[in-house]
Amino acid sequence: MTEQTDFSTFGDDGDDSDDQADPTDTTVPDDAPENPYIAPEEPTFAPADSLSEEEAREQADALREAIRYHDHRYYVEADPVIGDRVYDTLFDRLQTLEAAFDIDASDSPTRRVGGEPVDSFDTVEHVAPMLSIDSSGEESEVREFADRAEREAGPQRFVCEPKFDGVSIEVVYEDGVYERAVTRGDGEEGDDVTRNVRTVASIPERLHGEYPDFLAVRGELYMPREAFTAYNRERMERGDDAFANPRNATAGTIRQQDPAVVAERPLDCFFFETLAGAAFDTAWERHTTLPEWGLPVNDEARRVDDIDGAIEYRDALLDRRDDLDYEIDGTVLKVDDRDACEQLGTTARAPRWAFAYKFPARSEETTVRDIAVQVGRTGRLTPVALLDPVEVGGVMVSRASLHNPDQIAELGVGVDDVVKLKRAGDVIPYVDAVVEAKSEGYYEFPDHCPVCGSAVERDGPLAFCTGGLACDAQLQRAVEHYASRDALDIEGLGEKSVGQLMDAGLIGSLPDLYTLDREAVTQLEGWGKTSADNLVSAIEASREPDLDSFLVAIGVPEVGPTVARDLARAFGSFDAVRAAPRDELEAIDGIGEVVAGEIREFFDSEQNERVIEGLLDHVDPEEMDVETGDALEGLTFVFTGSLSGMTRGDAQALVEQYGANATSSVSSKTDYLVAGDSPGKSKTDDAEANDVPILDEEAFRELLADNGIEYEP
Structure with a gap:
């Protein structure tokens, strides 16, 4: 080593x-x-x-x-x-x-001492996607990851490093000078926190040595434990509330509007990936090169010869976890060889060449004072233990999940029992065991929804309210979700405003949005004619939504933007989707037996059907043309930057509809790179290196027209 x-x-x-x-x-x-x-x-x-x-x-x-x-x-x-x-x-x-x-x-x-305050953060597209990482606390799953890598790419060495419990950022350097910093956000784009990150002393303003002309790196912002303790002490001494834990402190700090405030707080950073501008033969070469450019890396990283060495590394780091000056919740294993990484590739959300081996959760003991049942947007009933406050891993916990009725029975937990708590992934506290039973028996789970009184239906260990979209507890969350960015993106319908509208009796179901009394809205606290007009106008603009957006909006279980887009492409209309047999749903790539069953149960619910029919009196989801052709057969496209006529996802779907392939990276097999506004430099550089034609949006439009394909916004 x-x-x-x-x-x-x-x-x-x-x-x-x-x-x-x-x-x-x-x-x-x-x-x-x-x-x-x-x-x-x-x-x-x-x-x-x-x-x-x-x-x-x-x-x-x-x-x-x-x-x-x-x-x-x-x-x-x-x-x-x-x-x-x-x-x-x-x-x-x-x-x-x-x-x-x-x-x-x-x-x-x-x-670094700060700058002018900002009113809000701009949204910036990442140079390259900042993916999540698959994880597990089970050794068997870690070995399965290694076995899969060996089957597909041969025996591998691994680079192991701590899995930091901080805030992930992208930092970009141009000609060696700090240019910008962006939070991870949704992985595709995040908040521009350039001025705030500039105040972090360990992040260089200028690179050292022989650095590339353009460099985008991924790092983790964190607050060192000792610095966090000292800073919290200072806050309490001056009468401010203490932060719950270092990660919360880091996340709250980096989104401060005033960089001078950020500069006062003890943030630090480790770097561990290059997103663009530099390629290395091995992950270890990257780890040793970043410090030569002035970018700090974690000194606990090690390269090991096989998966046994990686597991030994994780176990040894677990023993030393409390001795480190930063919070970690596991270790990250990365295939060392770059060619093998490229061969393994990525999924839509995570690289297939990396895996996180999580640590066991920490545990503490306290007393259960009551048990409440929360009703989620999907109707799932989740029991929650209300506790005497106790500190768990630096967080003061006053409630914890009991997961489901079967777990309550298995644990035998009831009010007044002393229980042991754990934090899954060091984030979500839950009851792990009864240490001292003081109750008679255990908590009896209700057979009716505590909010709407509808019958509770059991699905294995889980419990669901059968009131569907008609349940008030589900309604507020359903309206918020309906209006959210991934759904119909109706500005003005956030948690506070939806709560006001419901409390005032102006919304009793989702369809009520489209008959909202404008004058009644103006009478609510904090509202006026202009804001009420803006809200109603935003709702009116949602009457003809894209089919995939509408599928997301109504809250079909397991249907996010990607699955919704696949459903829309496969069936073309809303009526076809909601009538689709289970076997046809299962036939769609990415939708398995379980998800297909969830979709069918949602549309088969009488309560949901009533709400949907009410919505369709006001909303007409646009149909998607599922006609396909072979005009672009054999061609491979890569897209970068922002297109004005449609999203990159829609552009990819369009060329695929006519027989082309749409990939995420440029290679010698790529036929065209379509570059919109603010294209990623790595993709354009790769295109030039491989003599791949680069098309701007107008040239892309003309190419489609030459093949009889209309490019419509």
Whole structure:
């Protein structure tokens, strides 16, 4: 195994006096730049007003170079050559010069102290998809992952690293200079948090060494445990609420409107993937190269020869979990060889060359004070234990899931029992066992919905309200879902407004949206004529939705945007979808026996049918043309950037409809790269390298027209 640097001694809160500020050998390395401010001695400076502008600019340039070097030594190499006091002197001097001489530099280290507040975050498309990762806490499933990789690509080595419990981001560098940072979002696009991430000291403003002209990297923002504890103590001392855990603190911090607030909070970052701009033969080569460019990586990463070594790594890290200065909830295993990764490929949501081996959940004990039953949007009844508050893994928990009636019976849990809690994935608390039984028997699950009184129907261990869309508990969530972005995207129908409309009696079912009393809405608190007009207009605009959007909107179980699009393409009309036999549903790629059964049960429900018929009195879902042809047979398209006429998904569906293939990456087998606005640089570079023609949207439209295909917005 490669020898790793020990970072554990850095970032400690301690005395900044001269005899403790610098715990390292202060000898300047031979490869350090020739710069007067690299030396460990504290410099002396002439008054700023005694300098000419040219002298000030030269000194500022030297200070920026020195500060970047010292940042790299501290955050990446974990081997600083100066102490905090000297560093602060250099930093303060640079700030003084920039202010006195109005010296502006977009990549200056001083920009980390914050910037102008933002009103909201723009949405930005990722350079490449930021996928999720398959995971399990079972060793057998980890071995199945490795066996599959070996069957498809031969024996593999793995790179193992901690699975961080933080916030994932994409960071982009152009010509070595920090350009932007974007949250993961839905994996395709996220929030532009460039100004906030700029304040994180461990993320370099400028890369080091021989870096690529364009680089997009994926990292994990986190708040170190010791820094989190100290920061929480400060918050409580000044009367602010404490954060529940480091991840919540990180997520809340990075979405602050004011970068100056972010700069005050102790965020840090590890990088672990390249999304574009650099390709490596192995994952380990990437791990060792990123620090050469100034990007910090985690020093716990290891390369192992086989899956047994990966499992040993995970078990050893589990034993040391509480000794780390950051939260982790497992380990990530990645196939080391790049060619093997490309051969294994990805699914729609996750790479097939990586797997997360999760840690067992933490556990604590407390007393059950009551048990309530929540009714979800799908009608599923979930029992919830109301608890004496207890801290579990840094989170104060006052309620926990009991999952289902069968688990209640199996655990034998009732009110007043002392129970052991666990947190699944270190996130969702649930009751794991009864430690001391103080109740008589166990909680009897209701046979009628606590909200609408409809009968409760059992499906194996699960329980469901049979009231369907007519149940009020399901209705509020159903309306919110109906109006959500992935569904009909009706602006103005969020949780608060839907609650107001229901409390006022203006909505009693989904169809009531289309007969909403505009004047009555204006009388609600916080509403006026303009906002009421906007809401009604937004609802009116949803009367002729796309078929796939409508399928998502009505809440068919297991039908998200991708499955809805597949259903729409396969059947063409809403009537055809809701009448489709189970075997025809199962025949669609991606819809198995279980999902097909869920879809059929939804449409066979009398309560759901009444609501749907009511909706169809007001809504006419557009039919999708399922006619196919072979005009584009044999051609392979890749799409990048934003098209003005349709979404990339619709464009892919269109060419596939006429016999073409639509893939996600450019290769020598690609016939055309269609580039809309803000195309991904990696795809355009790959197209140029493989002599693949690049079509703008107009050229794509003309190509389709030449083949008798109409390109309609």
